[in-house]
Amino acid sequence: MVYTMMxxxxxxxxxxxxxxxxxxxxxxxxxxxxxxxxxxxxxxxLKWIKDLxxxxxCGMSIQEMKKYLDLCLQGESTIPQRKKMLxxxxxxxxxxxxxxxxxxAYIDWKQNFYDDVLSGRKPxxxxxxx
Numbered sequence: 089m090v091y092t093m094m095x096x097x098x099x100x101x102x103x104x105x106x107x108x109x110x111x112x113x114x115x116x117x118x119x120x121x122x123x124x125x126x127x128x129x130x131x132x133x134l135k136w137i138k139d140l141x142x143x144x145x146c147g148m149s150i151q152e153m154k155k156y157l158d159l160c161l162q163g164e165s166t167i168p169q170r171k172k173m174l175x176x177x178x179x180x181x182x183x184x185x186x187x188x189x190x191x192x193a194y195i196d197w198k199q200n201f202y203d204d205v206l207s208g209r210k211p212x213x214x215x216x217x218x
Contacts, residue, residue, distance in 0.1 A: 091129040100137045107137070115140060115153055117161065146177045 097104050110116050111127060122128050124201060129137070143153055156173055159166040204210040 093127055093129075093136055094191060096129050096134055096137055100141050102137075102141055110137070113150060113154070115150070115157060116198055117157070143177075146174075146178060147159055147180055 091099065093104060093107055097107055100107075111119060116129075116133060119127050119129065119133060140153060143156065148156065152173070156170060159170050159173075201210065205212045
């Protein structure tokens with residue numbers, strides 16, 4: 089199957105501008121062109137583009153994505169380096185999740201405090217008002 093830019097955008101859930109940027113940055117190797125010189129993509133391109141979308145969501149910068157692509161193009165021997173890159177991103181994401189969970193816990197605590205004050209179960213105490 090062959091995909092146009094717009095079809096890839098729909099399939100991979102990214103904007104036309106982002107796909108064009110990825111192409112221009114060399115992040116999508118082996119892209120072919122049709123008789124009208126428009127980019128066309130095959131299944132392998134589409135799968136790689138979906139990987140790029142995920143890597144971006146994982147917090148990879150364009151430079152990191154380029155490095156990861158370069159390692160991928162070198163073949164199986166670079167799997168340890170790729171695993172290390174992914175492990176670093178995974179740790180950063182886990183740290184972000186912990187921070188978000190702490191933030192949610194704070195909001196839950198504060199909401200419960202406000203509910204208790206509004207219902208008269210607790211007196212209002214402020215760290216800002218003497």
